Amino acid sequence: MNRDATTGPARSPAPRARGLSTLGHLTGRGARDRGRLAHICALVPRILAAEAGRWPRNGARPGIARAELTASGRAVVMLAPPGESPWAVIKLPLTAEAHRGLEREARVLAALHADERLGGWRRLVPRPLAEGTVLGQPYRIESVVGGSEAGARTADEARRDVLSEAAEAINILHRTTASVAWCDPRLAERWIDARIDDLARRGERNHRRMASRLDELRAELHDAVSGRAFSTSWIHGDYWLGNVLCSPASATIGGIVDWDAAGSEELAIHDVLHLLFYTRRLRTGRELGELVRGQLRRDRWSPRERHLLERYGAWCHDGSLSERHAVLIYWLRHAAFHIRQQVHPPTYRHRIWEMRNVQPVLTAL
Numbered sequence: 001m002n003r004d005a006t007t008g009p010a011r012s013p014a015p016r017a018r019g020l021s022t023l024g025h026l027t028g029r030g031a032r033d034r035g036r037l038a039h040i041c042a043l044v045p046r047i048l049a050a051e052a053g054r055w056p057r058n059g060a061r062p063g064i065a066r067a068e069l070t071a072s073g074r075a076v077v078m079l080a081p082p083g084e085s086p087w088a089v090i091k092l093p094l095t096a097e098a099h100r101g102l103e104r105e106a107r108v109l110a111a112l113h114a115d116e117r118l119g120g121w122r123r124l125v126p127r128p129l130a131e132g133t134v135l136g137q138p139y140r141i142e143s144v145v146g147g148s149e150a151g152a153r154t155a156d157e158a159r160r161d162v163l164s165e166a167a168e169a170i171n172i173l174h175r176t177t178a179s180v181a182w183c184d185p186r187l188a189e190r191w192i193d194a195r196i197d198d199l200a201r202r203g204e205r206n207h208r209r210m211a212s213r214l215d216e217l218r219a220e221l222h223d224a225v226s227g228r229a230f231s232t233s234w235i236h237g238d239y240w241l242g243n244v245l246c247s248p249a250s251a252t253i254g255g256i257v258d259w260d261a262a263g264s265e266e267l268a269i270h271d272v273l274h275l276l277f278y279t280r281r282l283r284t285g286r287e288l289g290e291l292v293r294g295q296l297r298r299d300r301w302s303p304r305e306r307h308l309l310e311r312y313g314a315w316c317h318d319g320s321l322s323e324r325h326a327v328l329i330y331w332l333r334h335a336a337f338h339i340r341q342q343v344h345p346p347t348y349r350h351r352i353w354e355m356r357n358v359q360p361v362l363t364a365l
Contacts, residue, residue, distance in 0.1 A: 033069055040075040040092055041067055046134045047090060048079075051141065054130055062088060072341060073098035078144070085144075088129060092139045097341050102140050105260035106131065109142065112234070112259075121172050124256045145255025147245030160304060161251040163279055166244045167272060167312045169253040170236060174268035174312075177234040181265060183225040191329060192221045195336035199358060202339045202350075213362035217328065220365070224325040230267060237261030237337065239271040240278035261337050267321075272313035273330045276305050289357035292331045293364040296324060331361055 044064055048055075055061060060081035067077045073095035078086040093099035109128050112118060126142040133139070181187060196218050200211060236243070238261040245255035277291050284291075291299075301309060313326075321329075335358055342350050 036094070037067060037069050037075060040077065040137075043092075043134055043137055043139075044077055044079075044090065047132070047139055047141075050132055050134060051130045054141075060084075069094075072101065074102065079141075087144050088141055089126075089144055090139050090141050092137060099138060101260040101341065102138075105258075105262075106140060108259045108262040111264075115177070117176050118173070121169075121176070124169065124253060125259070126255070126257060145245055145257065146247075147252075147254030148248050149242055149245060162241060162244070162246055163275065163304075163308070165246065165251045165253050166239075166241065166275060167308050169244070169256065170239055170271050170275075171268075171312045174233045174235070174271070177264070178231050178268070179233070179265075180229055181232045182229050183227065185226075187265070188222060188226050191225065192218060192332070195332045198336040198339050199332075202342065210359065210362060213365055216365055217332070217362070221325060221328060221332075224321060225329075228320045230321070232265045233268050234264045235262060235266045235268055235271050237263055237266075237270065237274075237333070239274050241275070241282065242278075266333075267326070267329060269313045269326050270330045270333060272309060273327060274334065276301070276308065287356040287360075288331075288334070289360040292327060293360040295327055296361070296364045328361075335361075 041064055048061065052061075062079040062081050065078040065080035065086045067075065069075050073093065075090075075092040075094060077090040077092070079088040079090065080086040091102055093102050106128055109126060112125050113122055113127055115122075124145060126145055128140070128142050130141040131139065183191070196214050200214050236256065236259065238258060239256075243256060243258045244253060245257065246253050277288060277295075280286070280291055281288060295301075338353070338357075339350075
């Protein structure tokens, strides 16, 4: 489920509670949003009828437990039998970009569950259950994994405990799927050129300084990675505490959600850096671009952050990639993914996001 702010990164929002809104709690939203969600909820009985064979025969038929519209153009409906906890979720894309994202996520979930190397770890990952179309509206149903959002825990001590558990949980994915890859022209093009081209194509028009900085970044990163060997693996791609579910009574991780930014043959340091940067963002409210710029110029990792980087991030490369270049490659992938999700031509909100999250980093080069 997407929880992004209107001007924040597409899959990792400004700090706020994850909780899904019930239809009755939408009075603060515009009439258009309330009408769209009411229309979606009216489709749910048709979806349940179309997928009737998937529900336990002796159990009560599920109904709508909670529902929300997300800022990335999808509706999310939690399903549960009366008086029980949700055990399935319907995701319905409302834009072409959201539809592509759900298709991508379905492929990722299927690939992870098919990977026998991951064994019991796969219980943390939602399982695809069904997909289809009703009255022209595509939908996808997946299982609900256990726990509550780790990012909602505001106590510093509790958050530190969850941070360590979250880093360990995703490290299993990294370690299990790791392989050595030489950064040849194909991989360099994917890690660097394609993503810089995305930023340039959707960036501020006629912004010559931005174009020049992107060219500088391209040259610097090519020099940093070309012809070197790296440990690569599957990554989540948007790994922050809002996408980590844990037991209400402990820091035990019960699930990891929102896999549409995932990818294989990537640097696992991406997930570790994203976890650290977005925990800072939860704590400070600062934009990612500001945090990355500070790290490039003057900020230092705390002892706790440094410990997690050294334990879960350092092994992800062979020592030939500097911390500066690891941060830049991480930021580039995240920014390019956000931009690919946007409608064209870019909206005013996207321009604000670009001003806060792209330009500060480029000016720090």
